[in-house]
Amino acid sequence: MDEKVIKLLSLADQNIGRLDGACYAVPDTVVFMQSIARMYVRREAVDSSRIEGTQASLVDELQMELCSVKTAATDTDEIRNYVNAMEYGLERLKTLPLSLRLIREIHEKLLAGVRGRGKTPCQFRKTQNWIAPAGVLLERATYIPPPVPQMNEALDNFEKFIHQEHQMPLLIKCGVLHAQFEMIHPFLDGNGRVGRLLITLFLCERKMLSEPILYLSKYFNDNRQMYYDLLGRIHRQGDWESWIKFFLNGIIVIASDIREKTAKLIVMHSRHKQMIIAKFGERNTDAQLLHKKLFKEPVVNAEKVCSVLDISMPTANNLLKDFVEMGILKEITGKKRNRIYMYNEYIQMFMD
DSSP: OOOOHHHHHHHHHHHHHHHHHHHSSSSHHHHHHHHHHHHHHHHHHHHHHHTOOOOOOOHHHHHHHHHOOOOTTTTTHHHHHHHHHHHHHHHTTTTSSSSSSHHHEEEEHHTTTTTTTTTTTTTTOOOOBBBTTTTGGGGGGGOOOHHHHHEEEEEHHHHHHHHOOOOOOHHHHHHHHHHHHHOOOOOSHHHHHHHHHHHHHHHHHTTTTTSSOOOOOOHHHHHHHHHHHHHHHHHHHHOHHHHHHHHHHHHHHHHHHHHHHHHHHHHHHHHHHHHHHHHHTTTTTHHHHHHHTTTTOOEOOHHHHHHHHOHHHHHHHHHHHHHTTSSSOOEOOOOSSSOOOOOEEEEEEEHO
16 A cells, blocks of 8 residues: 555544544433434435436425435435345344345335336346447447356455455455455446445444444545546556545545534534423423434424324424524425425535
8 A cells, every 4th residue: 555545544433433423422322323323325226316316405305205206206215115125234234244235135125116026126137238329239348247157256356355355454345245246237227326225334334334424425425427437447557556545545435524513513513402401391202302303304294203102293393483483493385285394504514
């Protein structure tokens, strides 16, 4: 490794290591951290899906979760599938190592009921594929992955590499795994999203992340042309070094961004909690519980509040009205009935 790679690796390790300290510096640590981790996964899902051409936003996804609102055909479904695939993969890692079997299972979750569902979910390809603009034939492809026999051999080596114990630093290994998967391109569709899911799953499996909060797809999306160019340089020129530098820099940038966001979230959490206590008093558990629930589900309606808090509809409506007056919630429909409320300041933290 040259001096710049060593320096970037050191900074990336430091930034990853500081995430736990930043994230667990609040009261109700587990609940708070699990709630914002779910928001970071949603953000990762939005950015990873945008790389593939979807247009739906984080707000679109949150509204769909509440009331099945869809935008831009199946865009929100693809984002929801990404979240489901991530959560499924993390749960499976409790009993199953990161493996080709798990990768196939994740792929099935990712393509369930959306574009690509007819392209053999959960199965590695049995025909040649290629990367090119829509309508361009293989002869003019920008990249042709290995034929099926070589693909199968490459996948076997890929799985062995995942489990192989050697001196390669884990963050570098993670970057290598992502690039290798992209070059093997073992599915007929969904390779990019699966490859980006593997980053978080690998880092969580290796205990470098205690929660899935590293939304690296934002960095890839912000630098999309460089992302593709550097992956291309690996197979054209064998230039791994430039890719590894790019990958490590992404970890530094996003981990630093997460620490700053989380610090702001902690301040906001405390400020809103004090506002609620000042208005309702220490004993109003409904108001405090609603505030806690909003961190996990920041778009709500009266029906949702009734269900979650087990309170009457009039009580729920009054509580929502009070939260709007305090500036914690924002009503986003402009209607008198079937209103939807958004924890606007909180959501904006994940959209910046």
